Amino acid sequence: MTQPPRAEIDQIAEASIAALRAPSLFNSQPWRWRLVGHHGELWADRSRQLTGLDPAGHLLLLSCGAALHHATVAMHAAGYVADVVRLPDPDRPDLVARLRQGAACEPDDRLYRAIYRRRTDRRPFDDERPGPAALDELRAAAGRHGVHLHVVREDQVTAFAAAVARAGAIEHADPRFRDDVLAWTTRSRPDRDGVSARSVVPSTPRTVAPRNFAVARPAALEPGPGTDQGTVYVVLATDADEPHDWVAAGEALSDVWLTLTARGLAASPISEVIEVDAVRTALRRVLGGVGSPAIAMRVGVPVAEAEPVPAAMRRSGTDVVGLPGQL
Ligand SMILES: Cc1cc2nc3c(=O)[nH]c(=O)nc-3n(C[C@H](O)[C@H](O)[C@H](O)COP(=O)(O)O)c2cc1C
Secondary structure (H helix, E strand, O other): OOOOOOOHHHHHHHHHHHHHHOOOHHHOOOEEEEEEOOEEEEEEOHHHOOOOOOOOOHHHHHHHHHHHHHHHHHHHHOOEEEEEEEOOOOOOOOEEEEEEEEEEOOOOOHHHHHHHHOOEOOOOOOOOOOOHHHHHHHHHHHHOOOOEEEEOOHHHHHHHHHHHHHHHHHHHHOHHHHHHHHHHOOOOHHHOOOOOHHHOOOOOOOOOOOOOOOOOOOOOOOOOOOOOOOOEEEEEEEOOOOHHHHHHHHHHHHHHHHHHHHOOOEEEEEOHHHHOHHHHHHHHHHHOOOOEEEEEEEEEOOOOOOOOOOOOOOOOHHHHEEOOOOO
């Protein structure tokens, strides 16, 4: 006997649960889902905006875009194309997307399985460099969302590293930035969000210095034997700088990251260069005509036998997904 089709709203609810695992700025998880009739509404949650690091809410929208893409991947794994309308109501700019079940398609769970394996891996990677075929695949993943993936060329790496260092120094000296870092690295356990010291590595000599999260608590993740020599730096860039572009950049970030995870590669984002306006402008110049940088990432081959990075906490479905009037 064939199974009756699942209620559409159950598919959306399940997709919104998978989307809990999406990456977000400082694990702020700045979104909510509302299940309305046959569709799900994804809302930006401004109460979770990092107002020092992200005053315009660009990285908040980017994080919501990553959650949206995670949800579409879950629907694809269940055998449906996701029917998405992005930013459907100009009078309600925090309504990021309306999502419903589209046409039936061949189920594909390759990226879905990667959702549960993906981690922000801040450890130094191996000497071996991700190959050209992998980088082409990542470029195509970003391109599906109209986003450019620029691989920082070897002759641009020094300027890129200088931009990251300059952004880090500016942020460290500014109480507005420092307060956000402090707040989101010292969240209490019941909050189930923020960046835990267990996922942060102590600083070791590297071409591009990792972000300094250890403002209040010492970094507690073993960096391992990697040298980071094979690490590739990529920048996701959009043609314009409008809310639609930031959402698309988030979808692209998710697609690129799940794609590289499925290939056995690892990554961590670098957003300081986006958060500090002057550095973002300088980066645009360094890269020359790639568009508006939305986020950078380091991508590499994890060292052999590296232990998985501990999974970062997530809020529960009952806190994030609800019927109208509940959330
Ligand atoms: C918009 C955005 C910006 C981020 N910026 C950084 C960053 O600058 N440095 C970093 O190490 N991780 C960065 N991250 C990774 C988050 O800290 C990470 O996704 C979050 O803590 C959850 O951990 P997980 O990705 O392992 O699930 C960023 C993620 C997003 C979506």
